[in-house]
Amino acid sequence: GYAELMHSGVVREEDIHHFSGKIYHEAQRTIRLVEDIISLSHLDESPEDLEFTEVHLLETAKDVSVHLAEKASERDIEIVADGEDAVMEGNPSLLATIITNLADNAVKYGRSGGLVRIRVEDDNDSVHLTVKDNGIGIPKEDQKRIFERFYRVDKSHSRDVGGTGLGLSIVKHGVLLHHGTISLQSEVGKGTEIRITFPKKQTEE
Template identity: 35%
Template sequence: MKKQKWFQTLSWLLWCLFCIVSAFTTGYFLTMLFFKTTGFPSELVAFMICAFISLSLLSLEFFVFFFILQHSRQGKKHGWLQDRFFMIASDAMSRIARGEFSVFLNPKDFGEQRELVDSINKMAKDLGSMETLRQDFVSNVSHEIQSPLTSISGYVTLLENDALTPAQRKHYLHIIKSESVRLSKLSSNLLKLSSLDSGVAPLSISQFHLDKQLQNAVILLDPQWSKKNISITADLDKVTVSADEELLSQVWINLLHNAIKFTPEGGAIHIRLATNDGKTVCTIADSGIGISSEDQIHIFERFYKVDKSRDRSLGGNGLGLSLVKKIVELHGGIVSVESEKGKGTNFIVTL
């Protein structure tokens, strides 16, 4: 290290000596050349002119040298910053690849690379959100499967008791059947959502009467709303649409099923279908328990249930409205909700 510093000092001294000698030599010859053209002045004036030209040349040499040195240092610094950025970015990407989604790089530390740093931070945040959703999804599926399986296992054990009366045995078998249907519906909905998400099954587009489809959905659910003495009225324009008939039927059945489920006995449901500015709008309004504004934000999320305390009695697995939203969006439409606690709910589907 000392030898290197000594060598650098010696190089500086030799370079300065070279600059001084070259500047004064060049200045002398330029002065002589100038005097040959204009004539020789007194010795003092000639010396002053020669010194001025030589010092000017020396200043120019030092200016050029320091200008080149400064740009060389900036280039090295810029290169070092780039190397440092790529090293840190590479390490960040490796950590993200290992599942560390808490990675964050401060954009202020990287100057020109700010946009790329913002992209890395956004990617880490989005992947972290996706991982959280994945974990929640696995947890929810496990819970939804475990609950009916535990129930079935428990009642099967009870059925092994020979002392049961026929009425008790029938009751237990009814519960096992209900829980089996619940499991089957969960599996069916999960497969359907997976198929729609992946786009494996393309939409089967055909033309059909939407008003007739809504009427058929009401007739299909007749046992459910008749049992609760619910009044269903409809105001349906004659509308023909080009869509996937089977999937849209699922939308109306899910929405009507929810309306019936959350409308008390003796309540009312009204269905309205109309076209407006080239758009088809269907509204399903009920006089049920309503949905709070806090819950309305989440009702289309998978496995979200508004009233968790009533899950077992009302059935359902929190996938119905997710399916509705997915199917409507696949048709380029929008589904929205208007509701107030205790004053009923309106679901609006715009195609």
């Protein structure tokens, strides 16, 4: 609609900057949505294409924290990654996507002055990944549905921060493809903790 008005020449010159900003914002959101849909389609239809190799999960977590540091700083949120140098068998790109989606959500729904912590722990045959924030939290009635495609707890806020509603669904698929499990603890007004347990070795079965 904005583009059509600009193309028709009926927009005042002082409004062009505002209109073009809206167009850019929505185009970027559409790109993210298409990318997420493609990722989910690939995970649904061609998981056998994924190559598994040795992954140092803490290094991946630290890379994610560095990547999101500027975005977190803009919201006055500190993001840290710490823990143990746990090594597991997995797909490096997909594991990075899992951590990125969880940490990005924690930043998006965090509070100013808050903390997002990504922690990696080594536990014999398993590796634990925890992403914790002290943000707005998730109501109990929504907690069972947050991994569904396009499900959003706060639709208006999700749109404002650029969410597609597919990030946690990608997380769920990625964890399942690594034969892992997810648990969630959250309280409204206090924050959310998502904990994933991965086996260190992936069996052919």
